[in-house]
Structure formats: structure tokens, C-alpha cells
Amino acid sequence: MAQTQAPVEAGAPERPGAQPPGRRARPGSTTTTGLIVKIVLLGLVLAIAIFAAFPLIEQGQWLGLALVVVVTALLFWIYLSPRRIPAKYLIPGTLFLLAFQVFPVLYTMSTAFTNFGDAHRGSKEDAIRAIEGASITKVEGSTDYRLAIATQGDPATGDIVFLLSDPETRASQVGTTDGLEPLPADGLQFSPENNITEAPGYTILSIGAAGAREEDLAEFSVPTADGAIVAAGLTRAFEGAPQRAYDEACDCIKDAETGQTWTADGGEGFFVDANGDNLAQGWQVNVGLRNFVDVVTDPLIAKYFFRTLVWNLAFAAITVAITFALGLLVAIVLNHERLKGQRIYRSLLILPYAMPAFAMLLLWRDMFNTDFGLINRLFNLEVNWFGEPLTAMAAVLLVQLWMGYPYMFLVCTGALQSIPGDLKEAASVDGAKPAYAFRTIIFPLLLVALAPLMIASFAFNFNNFNAIYMVSEGGPFPPDNPQIGATDILITYTYRLAFGAQGAQYGFAAAVSVFIFLIVAVISIVGFRRTRALEEVN
Amino acid sequence: MSEIIPPSETSEPIPIRTGTVPPDDQPRDVVRLGSAKGGWWRQVGWRHLVAWVALFFGLFPILFLISAAFNPLGTLSTSQLIPTGASLENFSRLFANTEYVNWYWNTLLIALLAGALSMFISACAAYAYSRFRFRGRRLGLLSLLLIQMFPQFLAIVTLYLMFSTISDYYPRIGFNTPWSLIILYLGGALGVNTWLMKGFLDTIPKDLDESARVDGATHAQIFFGIILPLITPILAVTGLLGFIAYVNEFLIANVFLTDPSSKTLAVGLWGLVAGERNNNFGVFAAGSVLAAIPIVLLFQVLQRYIVGGLTTGAVKG
Numbered sequence: 008m009a010q011t012q013a014p015v016e017a018g019a020p021e022r023p024g025a026q027p028p029g030r031r032a033r034p035g036s037t038t039t040t041g042l043i044v045k046i047v048l049l050g051l052v053l054a055i056a057i058f059a060a061f062p063l064i065e066q067g068q069w070l071g072l073a074l075v076v077v078v079t080a081l082l083f084w085i086y087l088s089p090r091r092i093p094a095k096y097l098i099p100g101t102l103f104l105l106a107f108q109v110f111p112v113l114y115t116m117s118t119a120f121t122n123f124g125d126a127h128r129g130s131k132e133d134a135i136r137a138i139e140g141a142s143i144t145k146v147e148g149s150t151d152y153r154l155a156i157a158t159q160g161d162p163a164t165g166d167i168v169f170l171l172s173d174p175e176t177r178a179s180q181v182g183t184t185d186g187l188e189p190l191p192a193d194g195l196q197f198s199p200e201n202n203i204t205e206a207p208g209y210t211i212l213s214i215g216a217a218g219a220r221e222e223d224l225a226e227f228s229v230p231t232a233d234g235a236i237v238a239a240g241l242t243r244a245f246e247g248a249p250q251r252a253y254d255e256a257c258d259c260i261k262d263a264e265t266g267q268t269w270t271a272d273g274g275e276g277f278f279v280d281a282n283g284d285n286l287a288q289g290w291q292v293n294v295g296l297r298n299f300v301d302v303v304t305d306p307l308i309a310k311y312f313f314r315t316l317v318w319n320l321a322f323a324a325i326t327v328a329i330t331f332a333l334g335l336l337v338a339i340v341l342n343h344e345r346l347k348g349q350r351i352y353r354s355l356l357i358l359p360y361a362m363p364a365f366a367m368l369l370l371w372r373d374m375f376n377t378d379f380g381l382i383n384r385l386f387n388l389e390v391n392w393f394g395e396p397l398t399a400m401a402a403v404l405l406v407q408l409w410m411g412y413p414y415m416f417l418v419c420t421g422a423l424q425s426i427p428g429d430l431k432e433a434a435s436v437d438g439a440k441p442a443y444a445f446r447t448i449i450f451p452l453l454l455v456a457l458a459p460l461m462i463a464s465f466a467f468n469f470n471n472f473n474a475i476y477m478v479s480e481g482g483p484f485p486p487d488n489p490q491i492g493a494t495d496i497l498i499t500y501t502y503r504l505a506f507g508a509q510g511a512q513y514g515f516a517a518a519v520s521v522f523i524f525l526i527v528a529v530i531s532i533v534g535f536r537r538t539r540a541l542e543e544v545n
Numbered sequence: 546m547s548e549i550i551p552p553s554e555t556s557e558p559i560p561i562r563t564g565t566v567p568p569d570d571q572p573r574d575v576v577r578l579g580s581a582k583g584g585w586w587r588q589v590g591w592r593h594l595v596a597w598v599a600l601f602f603g604l605f606p607i608l609f610l611i612s613a614a615f616n617p618l619g620t621l622s623t624s625q626l627i628p629t630g631a632s633l634e635n636f637s638r639l640f641a642n643t644e645y646v647n648w649y650w651n652t653l654l655i656a657l658l659a660g661a662l663s664m665f666i667s668a669c670a671a672y673a674y675s676r677f678r679f680r681g682r683r684l685g686l687l688s689l690l691l692i693q694m695f696p697q698f699l700a701i702v703t704l705y706l707m708f709s710t711i712s713d714y715y716p717r718i719g720f721n722t723p724w725s726l727i728i729l730y731l732g733g734a735l736g737v738n739t740w741l742m743k744g745f746l747d748t749i750p751k752d753l754d755e756s757a758r759v760d761g762a763t764h765a766q767i768f769f770g771i772i773l774p775l776i777t778p779i780l781a782v783t784g785l786l787g788f789i790a791y792v793n794e795f796l797i798a799n800v801f802l803t804d805p806s807s808k809t810l811a812v813g814l815w816g817l818v819a820g821e822r823n824n825n826f827g828v829f830a831a832g833s834v835l836a837a838i839p840i841v842l843l844f845q846v847l848q849r850y851i852v853g854g855l856t857t858g859a860v861k862g
Contacts, residue, residue: 041765062714071714092764096673097685100666100735107732108692111700111707118702164716333599340595345588352596354848359603361844364793365811366833369818370610379622379823381609413603417851470696472796477815498699505702506800513702520699528694 045086052082078102119298119517125510127276127291134290135253138260138278140226141288143247146233150174153202154244156217156224157209167220167227169236170203170211171244177201181209182229182236182244202242217241260286298518311491316526318400319496322475323468326407327461333408334415335453339445342423353420360413368477371406375478396493399479403494406478407468414464422456423449462534466527470498497523614834619827635831645832647806648813651723652792653839655809659727660788663734664780670735671742672768676754686740693736697729698796704729705800721807726798730791738783745779746772781850785843792840810836 056079063072085094121127153172158165169182170190177197179190196205204211217224218241228235234248251262259270260278269278269286276292277285302312341352359367374381375392383389392402426449434444468474475481481495481503490509491500497519503509504516605626613624617632639645673679674686697704708729712719719725753775754767762770773780795811802808808816810832818829844851 038763038766041763059715066714068714093673093677093679093682095764096669096768100670100731100739103666103728103731104692104733104735107704107707107729108695108697108700108736111697111703112692112695114703115700164713337595337599340592343589343592346592346596347589348593352600354845355600356596356603357844357848358607358841361841362607362837363810363833363840364789365795366610366814366829366836367606369815369829370606370833373621373818373826374606374609376621376823379620379826381624381626385626409602409606466694470699472698473793477795501699502701502796516702523699524695528691531694 049083049086052079115517116521118514119521120293120295121291121514122276122289122294122298123291123514123517124512126287126289127514129290131271131276131290134276134278134288135260137288138251138286139249139253140228140235140237142249142251142262143228143234143237144250145245145247149233149246152236152244152246153200154238154242155203155206155211156220156238156241157203157206157211159209162210162212162216163219165210167223168209169227169229169238169244170206170209171236172197172201172203174201179203179206184227184229186230187236200242214241294514298515299521301515302518302522307488311485311488315491315495315497315500318494319469322400322403322407322494322496323465323471325404326411326468326471327465329404329408330411330415330464331419331457331461333412334417335419337412337416338419338423342420356416357413359409360417364410365473365477367410368406368473371402371409372478375402393479393482396483399483399494403475403478407471407474410474411464411468418457418460419453422453425456426452458537459535462531465534466531469496469527469530470523471496472498472502475499476502497526610830610833613827613830616827616830619824621823621826624826624830635827636835639828639831639835642828643813643817643832644806644808645813645835648808648810648832649835651802651807652810652836655723655726655730656788656791658723659730659791660784662727663731663738663787664784666731667734667738667742667783668773668776668780669768670739671746672772674739675743675746676751686743689736689739693740697733697736701797701800704797708801720801721804723807725801726791726794726809729797729801730794734787738787741783742776742779745776749775778850781847785847785851788843789840792836 056075059075060072063069063075082098085091085098150173153174155170155172157168157170159168160166166183170179171182171187172179177192177195179192179195180187181190182188190206194205194207195203198204212220224238224241228237231246234246236244236246238244250264251260253259254261257268257270259268261268267280269280271277272279272285273292274294275285275289276294277289279285301308303309337356341349373379375383377383377389377391377394380392382392390398393399430448430452431444434448435441439447475494475496476499479492479494481492481499483494484492490503490507495503501516501519501523504512504519609624609626612626612628613621614635615628615631615633616624617630617634618624619635619638623629674682708720708725711725716722717724718728749772753771757767757771758764792809793811794809795815798809799812799815802812805813814829814832814836817825817832
């Protein structure tokens with residue numbers, strides 16, 4: 008990238024009317040190469056914008072379209088002007104930052120105040136539709152259709168249509184979300200079961216392809232006068248009417264057969280009956296601070312949350328401490344002018360740092376394997392490393408020590424070598440013992456130099472997802488709470504809340520994320536204050 | 546973060562950026578730390594011993610990995626620290642049974658492109674913050690400091706929902722594509738690197754760009770022709786650490802890439818040993834050894850920059 012505009016030669020110097028020294032570059036002073044690059048890049052922006060606009064227009068997403076137009080206009084406004092120079096350098100990164108960090112983070116924080124998650128995904132209307140849809144039973148005397156699931160678009164993404172045929176007469180119809188229409192018999196092929204196997208203009212999905220679109224199918228139905236046609240499996244369909252219907256007057260769901268009613272509870276986002284039992288499908292509501300309060304007060308959660316928080320802090324602190332101690336020790340030992348082979352030692356010692364971390368973490372996990380692992384075989388042990396909390400913690404920390412000490416060794420070596428030699432000499436001339444000189448002179452200087460790195464390392468390890476997830480996966484888990492294990496740190500806990508097998512609790516997971524953020528922010532701010540104070544002292 | 550190493554008043558060269566000391570750095574006849582009396586063993590010999598112990602601790606897992614990769618039986622239980630035989634069986638199983646080549650290519654594409662681009666856009670932003678004074682500069686810098694504390698992956702749920710929508714409209718940059726991860730990683734670039742690079746840029750005298758400007762150079766010529774070459778060390782370090790971080794990124798990649806051919810090495814190799822530990826171990830080891838090659842090579846090439854870059858405040862991600 009440097010070559011394209013690097014040579015400081017073209018055009019500009021020969022312009023008449025020298026500017027006052029020290030002033031900004033004159034507006035409009037551009038080189039030919041610069042101009043060409045600018046035109047090409049802006050053309051690219053325009054092309055991307057046009058491509059981005061098409062699907063948005065097609066789907067009528069006017070808000071998205073407006074966003075595309077505004078961003079494109081902003082880019083042109085900034086880069087076509089000879090002024091706004093800082094913006095030219097800031098805008099690429101800032102756009103990405105806003106789109107993929109600031110917006111997601113703010114949105115996450117806002118979901119922390121909702122019950123968003125499984126059973127509370129959509130709006131109340133979505134919930135009503137789902138409840139009504141799930142309660143559909145067959146209309147008396149209606150046809151039992153043979154079904155072929157088809158699409159006019161791509162089999163994996165195109166809009167689904169139902170090709171329905173009468174089991175006796177083969178009279179065929181096509182059902183869309185708009186309703187039923189007759190399907191001309193020309194070119195139709197049928198299976199022995201009278202299912203349509205070929206229809207001009209439609210791609211019929213194979214059983215596998217249809218199975219892959221289970222979620223779309225569950226939502227799909229063809230509206231009719233008496234109710235709707237829904238699929239029963241992948242080859243049959245029937246006309247059904249909902250048993251349960253929403254009644255606006257009482258803001259409740261009524262079951263036509265049993266007469267049972269479930270009243271909407273806006274605080275919980277559920278329809279609840281007189282006994283306090285709720286229907287499975289709810290909707291997303293604002294729950295205020297409840298997620299945060301739950302973290303602290305719900306006995307089962309709070310018990311393990313605080314234990315996890317303590318372990319999380321200890322994990323990060325111990326990791327920094329032991330890696331620093333070992334790294335410093337090796338750095339001091341190797342930092343001796345008469346030691347031969349320093350260079351070789353150094354390039355071999357940093358190898359663990361250069362290896363891909365994910366692979367080494369998985370390797371360590373398998374080395375700790377109870378039955379086949381190298382550690383147990385090598386030392387003739389039969390320890391179930393990840394079966395007990397304490398051994399699991401020890402294993403995780405040992406892996407961290409291995410992963411982290413080469414980094415500390417590198418930075419300690421750098422810092423040691425930057426300490427002026429006369430300081431040590433002066434100390435020895437004054438009769439200070441080496442240990443004393445180290446403790447009172449070298450170590451404080453090292454701390455000043457390395458404290459910011461240690462804080463950064465602490466903050467990194469506080470959220471070191473891979474180190475836990477890939478080695479112990481958070482386990483072992485206590486019998487009364489399968490959500491949060493003994494070596495879980497907050498971030499792995501959050502991940503399990505959101506994506507774990509227990510079902511998604513996005514709102515609660517977001518609340519835990521906010522806690523993590525607050526903790527890291529406080530530690531960083533306090534930490535950096537303290538280091539500035541340290542620096543001033545020296 | 547500015548340079549935090551105390552300035553030295555000595556006339557000796559302080560090789561902080563190279564990380565090595567010439568053997569005759571200090572005069573020999575001075576009384577030295579820990580060297581009052583004693584023979585070779587007390588002065589130097591034990592240091593070799595400690596170095597060997599540290600080397601053993603550092604290298605035995607790597608040795609085990611290599612040994613397992615060439616272990617003809619390919620199981621965890623038969624893998625030894627010292628190789629008991631050599632065969633390429635694991636490698637051929639790796640290529641035959643998995644989409645390893647795709648994983649490798651995806652990883653290189655994502656990590657190289659995201660590493661280079663995030664280095665570049667952070668350098669641009671750092672240049673603006675270091676060299677220009679404009680409205681919102683202070684606010685922008687402080688916000689970056691704050692944003693940096695909220696790691697991107699904490700918003701994983703929102704990112705997942707965002708990209709489900711993006712996948713519907715633009716499948717080319719949606720789930721199961723390398724582009725989804727590249728543009729996502731670029732979102733985290735500014736927060737991580739801008740302060741570090743700005744600190745480095747601030748140490749480069751402004752007179753350099755002033756004089757170029759008087760000579761009629763445009764801001765782009767100054768940036769590309771003068772500034773970028775001068776900040777090569779920090780560019781190398783942020784680029785390398787970014788590359789490594791993206792190779793190792795697992796959390797988001799694991800959610801975004803579910804199709805076997807779209808996976809990265811981290812996701813793919815994790816999947817290999819997630820279920821079937823014992824039997825796939827040799828194949829996993831073979832894949833890991835191959836995965837390590839480009840990173841170790843890059844590390845060796847850029848080694849001279851690393852110590853300097855690390856001490857200015859870069860943390861491996």
C-alpha cells in the first residue's frame with residue numbers, strides 16, 4: 008500500500024503561490040496517483056452500495072436502504088472535499104467500529120433489561136400466532152391432502168409453497184401464504200401415493216431438503232376460509248382451525264374445546280391461567296433490573312455466581328503472578344553476559360508463545376486425560392484431573408503458566424536490559440548484596456516498566472474464554488446446577504447461558520456481560536491510575 | 546500508552562528494541578551482581594541447568610505434539626513423548642477424512658486479511674489522532690478507551706442476530722463465509738490498536754511532516770511516504786499479534802461457521818477432538834503441527850520487532 012502514493016514528486020511542489028509556512032496543506036492539492044486511487048475506491052464504494060441496495064428494495068426495507076444511502080453519501084462528502092482531512096483517516100475504522108462493536112454492545116446492554124431468550128423471542132403478536140398455529144386441529148369433513156413441498160426459488164432459501172393434491176381425484180392446488188389457487192394439470196407428475204413429484208415452474212424439495220427447512224415449515228400455513236392448511240409431516244397436509252384463539256376483549260387466549268382461558272401477563276411476557284401455569288410460548292417484555300437482581304439474589308444463581316466471580320479474579324491474578332514470576336526468574340537467570348548460547352535459548356523458549364494457542368490448549372486437555380493422557384502415564388498417576396474442582400483448577404492454571412511465561416520472559420528480558428548498568432554497579436560498589444540490590448532497585452524499576460502490561464494481561468485473562476472452554480469446558484459441574492462449573496469464568500458462563508444445551512437465556516446472559524464489563528472497566532481504570540502514580544514516584 | 550521504560554543516562558547502547566545484548570556489553574573488571582567469587586559453576590553453569598529445565602517445560606508438549614503427529618497408530622493412548630515410529634498415516638487420514646485444506650485456506654484468508662486491514666485502519670486512525678487537532682478528538686480517544694474494555698465477543702448474542710439478518714439479505718457475507726468474520730473482526734480493530742499506535746506515532750517528531758508539508762507534500766503523501774515507513778516496527782507487531790489473535794479466535798467463529806467446508810482451523814480441529822478424543826488424536830496432532838508452521842515462521846521473521854513492540858504495551862490476544 009505504501010508504494011501507490013509514496014513518491015513525493017508529482018504536481019504539488021510546482022504550484023505557484025507558496026503557502027505560509029506551518030499552515031495546513033492547501034485545499035485541493037492532490038497528486039495524479041492520489042486522484043486515481045480516490046476515484047477507484049469511491050467507485051468501489053458506489054458499486055457496493057448499489058449491490059447492497061437491491062435486496063433491501065426488494066424486501067421493502069426502507070430503513071436499511073436509508074442507512075446505505077446515508078453512509079454512502081457521508082463517504083462521498085468526506086472524500087470529495089479537500090477539507091475534513093482527519094475524517095478521511097478516521098471514517099473507515101469508525102464505521103466498522105460503530106457497526107460491529109458499538110451497536111452490538113449497546114444492543115446487548117439493552118437486552119439485559121428484557122427477558123429475551125427461548126420462549127421470549129418475538130413480539131406478543133408472534134406469540135399469539137404461534138399459540139394459535141400450534142393448536143390447529145383438523146376441520147371436520149375436510150380433505151386429507153397429499154403434500155409436496157416446493158419452491159420457486161433456491162431450495163435452501165426460497166419461499167415455500169405447498170403443492171396439494173386430492174388423494175382420490177388428483178385435483179391439484181398450490182398453496183401460498185396468500186391462499187389457495189388451482190394448479191393446472193398440464194405437466195404434473197404423481198407418485199403412486201398421488202403426491203405431486205413434478206410441476207412446471209416449481210422445484211420440489213427432497214425429503215432431506217425439506218427436513219432442513221423445518222423451522223420455515225413450522226411457521227408456514229395456507230390461510231383458508233375455515234382456518235388454514237398445515238403440513239402433517241412432509242407428505243400430507245390437512246385443513247385445520249385453531250382450537251385456541253386470542254380474544255382482544257379480555258386480552259386472553261381461549262380454548263374453544265375446554266373453555267380454559269390464559270390471560271396475558273405483561274410483566275412476565277406469558278399467557279397465564281388461573282392456576283398460575285403459563286403457555287410455553289411467551290413474548291419479549293421489559294423486565295427492568297430483574298436480571299441484574301437475579302444474579303445477586305436468586306439463591307441458586309447467586310451462590311455459584313459469587314464463587315465464579317472469585318475464581319475468575321483469582322484465575323486472572325494467579326495467571327499473571329505465576330507467569331510473571333517464572334518469566335522473570337528465567338529472564339534474570341539467562342541475562343548474564345558470560346552465558347553462552349543465550350540467543351538459542353531465547354528463540355527456543357519463546358516457541359510456546361508462537362505455537363497456535365487453540366491447538367496447544369486442546370493438546371494440554373488431552374495430556375490431562377485420565378485414561379490415556381501423557382501426564383498420568385508419565386508420572387504413573389491416576390488422577391481424574393477434570394473430575395475434581397481443585398485438580399481441574401490446578402490443571403487450568405498449569406496450562407496458563409505454560410502458555411504465558413514465554414511472553415513474560417520476553418518483556419522481562421527487554422525491561423531488564425533497559426535498566427542502566429551503572430545502577431547495579433553503584434549498588435555493588437556501595438556494598439549492597441545482590442539480593443538486596445535486586446529487591447530495592449531492579450525489581451521496583453521492573454514493576455514500573457511492566458505494570459501496565461501486567462494490568463493488560465490481567466484484563467485479557469479475565470476474559471480468556473479459550474483457556475477455560477478448550478481445556479476444562481468449565482467443569483466439573485456441581486450436581487445442583489449444570490449451568491455453572493467449578494472452573495467456569497464469567498465469559499464461559501455467559502456463553503453457556505446464551506448458547507448452551509439448557510436453552511437460550513439471552514437477556515440474562517447480557518446482564519452477566521454487563522457485570523463483566525463493569526468489573527473489567529473498574530480494574531483497568533484503577534490499575535492505570537495506580538501505575539501512573541507509580542511512575543510519578545520514580 | 547507511552548514509552549514507560551525509564552530513559553537511560555549511560556553512554557552504553559541500551560538494546561531494548563532488539564532484545565539481545567552484545568556479549569561485551571559491560572566492562573569486565575567491575576564487581577557484578579552475583580559474581581563476587583566462585584568458579585564457572587557458581588557463575589554460569591547453574592544458569593545452563595535452569596535454562597535446560599525451562600526448555601524442557603516449554604518444549605515437552607510441543608515434542609509430544611510432533612511425536613503424536615507421526616505416531617503410526619494415531620491414538621492418544623499410544624502416543625509417547627519420544628516417537629516410537631514414524632509414519633505419515635495421520636497426515637493422509639487428515640487430508641482424506643476432513644476438509645483440512647479448506648480450513649487452512651479459510652484461516653489464512655481470514656487471519657491475513659483481517660490482520661493486515663485492521664493494522665491499516667488503526668494506523669490511519671492513529672495518524673489522525675496524533676497529527677490533527679479537530680472537534681471531538683478528545684471524546685473520540687476517550688470513547689475508544691472505554692469501548693476497548695468491552696470485548697466484542699461479549700456481544701456475541703447480538704452479533705449472532707445481526708448476522709442472521711445479514712445472511713438473509715447478503716448470503717455472501719453471511720454465516721459460513723470468511724467475509725462475515727473479516728468484517729466483524731475489523732469492528733474490533735480500532736479499540737485494540739489505536740492507542741498503542743498513537744503512542745508510538747507521538748514519539749515521531751512532528752517537524753518531519755511539517756517540513757514535508759512546506760515542501761508541498763499532501764497529507765496522503767506524508768502518511769504513506771513518511772509516517773508508515775517510520776512506524777514499521779509497531780505495524781509489524783500489531784499485524785503479527787492481530788494475525789495470531791484471528792488464527793486463535795474460536796468463540797465467534799464457532800458460532801458463525803457451522804458448514805464443514807467453511808470452518809477455520811480452530812473450529813475444525815476442535816470439532817475433531819470434541820467427540821472422539823482418543824482415536825482422532827493423531828490426526829488432530831498432524832493438523833496442529835501443520836497449522837503451527839506459518840505462525841512460527843512469521844514469529845521468527847518478525848522476532849526482532851516483537852520485544853520492542855511488546856514492551857510498548859501490546860498484549861497477545
